Amino acid sequence: MPVSSEVVERARHGEWSVVLIGYEPVDRHWFPAEMAGLRVLALGSGGGQQGPVLAATGALVTVFDNSPRQLERDEEVAARDNLTLRTVLGDMRDLTLFEDASFDLVLHPVSNVFCPDLAPVWSECFRVLQPGGLLLAGFVNPDTYIFDTEALEERGEFVVRHALPYSDLTHLTTAERERTFGPHAPLEYSHSMADQIGGQLAAGFVITGFTEARHQAAATSRYLPGYFATRAIKPD
Numbered sequence: 001m002p003v004s005s006e007v008v009e010r011a012r013h014g015e016w017s018v019v020l021i022g023y024e025p026v027d028r029h030w031f032p033a034e035m036a037g038l039r040v041l042a043l044g045s046g047g048g049q050q051g052p053v054l055a056a057t058g059a060l061v062t063v064f065d066n067s068p069r070q071l072e073r074d075e076e077v078a079a080r081d082n083l084t085l086r087t088v089l090g091d092m093r094d095l096t097l098f099e100d101a102s103f104d105l106v107l108h109p110v111s112n113v114f115c116p117d118l119a120p121v122w123s124e125c126f127r128v129l130q131p132g133g134l135l136l137a138g139f140v141n142p143d144t145y146i147f148d149t150e151a152l153e154e155r156g157e158f159v160v161r162h163a164l165p166y167s168d169l170t171h172l173t174t175a176e177r178e179r180t181f182g183p184h185a186p187l188e189y190s191h192s193m194a195d196q197i198g199g200q201l202a203a204g205f206v207i208t209g210f211t212e213a214r215h216q217a218a219a220t221s222r223y224l225p226g227y228f229a230t231r232a233i234k235p236d
Contacts, residue, residue, distance in 0.1 A: 002048025008081045008139035018050040020109050021138035021227035022213030030209055030231045032105070035059045041103045041128065041207055044092050044111030046070025052077040054107070061085040062103075064092065066114075093120040101130040103194070108137040110227060115188045118195045122203035131236045135205060135229045138229040141212075142166070142190040144220050149180050152219050153206055166190035197230060205232035 010016060015024030032038060035057030038202050042051040046065030051074045055061040063074045063085060071087040078085050081214025088097065092108075092115055106125050112118055125135050145166035148159040162171045168187045177185070200207060 048073030048077040056083040095124040126203040155235040
């Protein structure tokens with residue numbers, strides 16, 4: 001659901017927050033003190049939420065997503081509230097449209113769960129950031145994928161079924177996938193912490209912050225966090 005005009009108006013006056021994981025706002029200390037003029041890439045962040053809020057702060061926002069419908073939400077909010085932002089359709093593993101050091105901040109909410117391999121995502125984020133630039137990334141706790149989704153959602157039973165790494169393509173039949181998630185749901189892939197955190201380090205980032213959040217809508221939230229987030233910097 002896109003943000004309201006009221007949220008946008010408050011952001012214009014310095015009262016703003018965005019969500020990276022779960023429902024809790026990102027710690028404002030993770031962001032630069034001055035947002036106006038900041039070149040921001042909202043990566044895999046379509047939907048009319050984070051991008052418009054950051055644009056309302058005065059940041060120069062590019063929303064990059066592989067879903068035309070998600071990007072339409074950003075365009076609708078921008079038109080409704082007279083915001084300036086750019087939308088780009090593409091694959092997060094290929095940011096060759098952008099030159100080196102094109103951005104000061106990459107905001108990457110929980111979306112690499114829809115990407116089968118992460119190494120090119122992190123290397124591209126590193127390339128398009130200027131030295132000293134920030135990557136704020138959210139991702140799914142891979143442990144949540146070990147359970148049988150149907151048993152969990154229909155009967156509340158925690159049945160360990162899937163070995164990690166998980167993929168909708170290899171761990172579920174087409175019938176199971178459509179019955180559980182619907183015929184038009186995006187494919188999901190789990191990624192190890194080595195791929196998430198180790199991958200950022202291998203790309204050259206220095207991680208300066210880490211946090212976690214519950215997945216309030218999931219039964220697993222009673223026992224383990226559903227999301228993690230990192231703050232990383234490209235060294236000068």
